[in-house]
Amino acid sequence: MAEIDLSAVFDAMPVGCAVLTNDLRYVTVNRAYERLAGQPRERLLGRHFYEMFPGGPGGHGISDVRASLERVAAEGETEVMPLLRYDVERADRPGDYEERYWSVRNAPLFDSAGRVIALIHRAEEVTAYIKQLHQGHPSGEPAAARVEAVEAELFARARELQDVNQRLHQAQEDERRANAAMRDALRRQQQAVADTSHDLRGPLTGLQTRLQLALTDPEADSQEVLHAALHDADRLGEIVTDLLELARLEAGAPVQTETVDLARLVEDELAGREPDVAVATRLERGLLVRGSAIRLARLLDNLVSNAERHAGSRVEVRLSCTDGHAVLEVLDDGPGIPPGEREAVFRRFYRRPDARSREPEGTGLGLAIARQIAGAHDGTLHIADRTSGTCMVVRLPLSPG
Known part of the structure; x- marks a missing residue:
């Protein structure tokens, strides 16, 4: 053509x-x-x-x-x-x-x-x-009346046409937004597959290498090989578990909800930990939210674990109320996160160099899961400005009763 x-x-x-x-x-x-x-x-x-x-x-x-x-x-x-x-x-x-x-x-x-x-x-x-x-018109109808009638008819047809055009424009806008959302979802899915493949390759390769060693080297210590293989299998299990949790959160799968007392949840979760650094609390009582106690505990655990990895000597958990929202802050006295990386750390599998050196076995999914949990409870999770260390801030709407 x-x-x-x-x-x-x-x-x-x-x-x-x-x-x-x-x-x-x-x-x-x-x-x-x-x-x-x-x-x-x-x-x-x-x-x-x-x-x-x-x-x-x-x-x-x-x-x-x-x-x-x-x-x-x-x-x-x-x-x-x-x-x-x-x-x-x-x-x-x-x-x-x-x-x-x-x-x-x-x-x-x-x-x-x-x-x-x-x-x-x-x-x-x-x-x-x-x-x-x-x-003049043979019917004898006054010209002014005919003009007025035609103008009224043309006006009505024009309004109908305008309404049709507006609906067509809205349909085109809806289609454009839907296509953009589909492209964005596809891009995120492709990135997730690429990230997952990269992080699964390490423990899979280790597991294959150890098993090949056990089969080809008759002098290999079978107990040592099996323990190492079990370690790699545990690592794979942690990654798969975190990925499944992310998938459930992103899909919006329904979960059982209840009224959660945040101060009590924080105390219960911290009581069962054995931290390497001092953990202090400053909690306002009586702050109730509606949600999943299990997932909110997971959110807190991920944030506290992240703070412990980066802290120099101290972690603090604060709970307060502002503008109808419960505000949960987890602070550490570590090196802090540069402003340019404060959004990147919430991407799946993103790990800063200091995090990899302190805990090579981390999955890199903890903060991504924490943000998804906050969002699933109509809340937010971000990193606040701070002169030193890091302050993770969760905002959750308070339950009306």
Whole structure:
């Protein structure tokens, strides 16, 4: 199929079309628009719409056209205007205006980010038809009544067409958002598969190597090989368990919920730990949230474990209330996290170099799971600004009762 010159198509369209900037200056027009305007395009381009079409001494209809164009520029919605009149100055007799009637449609032109960058102004003249209606009719019906009836009918049809256009535009927007969401989901799934493959490869390779050694080396210590293989299997089990938990959280799988006393949950979880550093608490009592006690305990455990890995000598857990939310903070006195990495640490399998050196066996999924759990409880998890160390902040909406 031969390549089509779209500019030639635009210029050959039988209906008058113009492209305007958002402040209503002409960018281009087609030949049909030149004929309607009675002006060559060289005189139109760069000029303001108001300047070229003042609307005659009475300003017939022009204020409606201006208002429509300004709404389209501001709101990004196509408008089909009812039949209207605005007069055009005669080219051969300046100051003398000719009565004209028009059917007008104004539409936005968007850039790739969805911003309105230009306006398409389409005008079709129906002056001859309206003048014919004003002439005598064999039925004896007054001309004014016929004109009024036709104008009402045209207005109704134009409104219907505008409604259809708006629904079509909304459907296109919905489809665009759905496609974008699907592409984003596919991208995340591909990244997750790549990350998972990378982190599973290590323990799988170790397990295969040890088993091959046991089969090929008769002098190998079978107990040592089996213990090492069991270690690799445990490592695989931890990763798979965390991945399954992430999958359940991302899928929004329903879980049993209850009213959870956060202060009591923190105390119960910390009582069963054997930390390598001092862990202090400062807890406000009576803060209740609705959710899964098991998952909230997992969130707390992941944050405290992460703090213990990076702390110099101390971890503190605080619980308070702000603006109808329970605020759980887990602080450590470690080296802190640079601002540029504060979002990256919540990605699955992301591990900072100091974390790998302190605990090589970590899965790199703990903070990703913690953020998913917070989100599943209509809450948030982020890293707060701090002069030293790290402060993880969880906000959860309080239960009404």
